[in-house]
Amino acid sequence: xxxxxxxxxxxxxxxxxxxxxxxxxxxxxxxxxxxxxxxxxxxxxxxxxxxxxxxxxxxxxxxxxxxxxxxxxxxxxxxxxxxxxxxxxxxxxxxxxxxxxxxxxxxxxxx
Amino acid sequence: xxxxxxxxxxxxxxxxxxxxxxxxxxxxxxxxxxxxxxxxxxxxxxxxxxxxxxxxxxxxxxxxxxxxxxxxxxxxxxxxxxxxxxxxxxxxxxxxxxxxxxxxxxxxxxxxx
Numbered sequence: 001x002x003x004x005x006x007x008x009x010x011x012x013x014x015x016x017x018x019x020x021x022x023x024x025x026x027x028x029x030x031x032x033x034x035x036x037x038x039x040x041x042x043x044x045x046x047x048x049x050x051x052x053x054x055x056x057x058x059x060x061x062x063x064x065x066x067x068x069x070x071x072x073x074x075x076x077x078x079x080x081x082x083x084x085x086x087x088x089x090x091x092x093x094x095x096x097x098x099x100x101x102x103x104x105x106x107x108x109x110x111x
Numbered sequence: 112x113x114x115x116x117x118x119x120x121x122x123x124x125x126x127x128x129x130x131x132x133x134x135x136x137x138x139x140x141x142x143x144x145x146x147x148x149x150x151x152x153x154x155x156x157x158x159x160x161x162x163x164x165x166x167x168x169x170x171x172x173x174x175x176x177x178x179x180x181x182x183x184x185x186x187x188x189x190x191x192x193x194x195x196x197x198x199x200x201x202x203x204x205x206x207x208x209x210x211x212x213x214x215x216x217x218x219x220x221x222x223x224x
Contacts (some may be wrong), residue, residue: 032210043115043202043215044154088154097142097209098167100157 003021003027006089006102014110019076021087023102026070029094033065035074036088042086046076079109113137115216117203123222124193132188132219134203143186144213145178147171150222154202160186162207190221198223 006023013019019033031052036044046083050056052104056063062075074089076083086106090099116135124130136143146158158168160178162185177189186205190197200220 036215041217042218043117044213046212048211061217090154092210096158096167097206098169099146099154099213100145100156101154103153 004089004091004100004102007043007105008103010106010108012108012110013079014081017079017109019079019083019107019109021074021076021089021105021107022069023072023089023091025072025091027091027093028067028070028101029104030091030100031093032071032088032091033063034099035063036090037083038086038088040041044090047087076107079107081109081111083107084109115205115214117201117216117219120217121220121222123224126195127192130190130193130221132182132190132201132203132221134186134188134216135184136186136203136205137214138217140205140207140214142166142206142209142213143178143180144206146187146202146204146215147199148202148218149199153155157188157201166209175197193221193223195223197221 004025035048035052053065053067058088060077064073086104088104089102118133143160148154158172175191200211200218202218204215206213
């Protein structure tokens with residue numbers, strides 16, 4: 001079983017749609033959960049950072065963590081063409097600070 | 112907004128040659144990291160560095176790799192004798208403390224011929 005699994009997409013939605021991106025993981029030691037956005041030929045850009053279970057909202061973005069199901073989600077409301085990018089989930093925990101990444105989901109928001 | 116900067120953006124090197132990738136982390140950050148991303152694959156952890164020493168490294172980070180913080184601002188990754196399979200994007204990251212968010216640079220694309 002892979003440590004972090006993420007549907008690679010691509011996911012194509014019309015402008016204004018609500019987007020749901022998800023990751024599952026197997027390591028119960030993970031406590032810190034992040035979502036990064038990566039545009040072509042750029043580095044990962046931090047979008048959301050959450051600790052343990054619960055929800056966090058920042059503008060059009062909402063991150064959810066369900067540790068009991070080992071499942072995390074990122075919701076994007078009112079999606080814009082500029083949101084078209086690859087979205088990476090990443091997590092860490094236990095005695096290690098290293099990030100374990102998902103494979104990334106490519107999102108295309110059509111005007 | 113402060114950012115992590117990496118140079119060069121693209122490095123082309125002959126197999127067997129040494130290469131040094133450079134990074135300037137965010138100035139008040141204490142933890143530094145290198146990751147790599149082979150084309151079409153996941154971002155993979157290489158090494159973390161704190162208080163002038165390696166705090167953790169992956170199986171990828173063998174004797175051919177080394178890291179250094181030669182002065183108060185730069186953080187470097189050296190590959191001693193490059194192999195074809197070292198071709199990848201190499202990302203530097205930094206964080207204020209260990210369990211705080213890591214901020215990434217835009218990477219160095221390393222091409223080994």
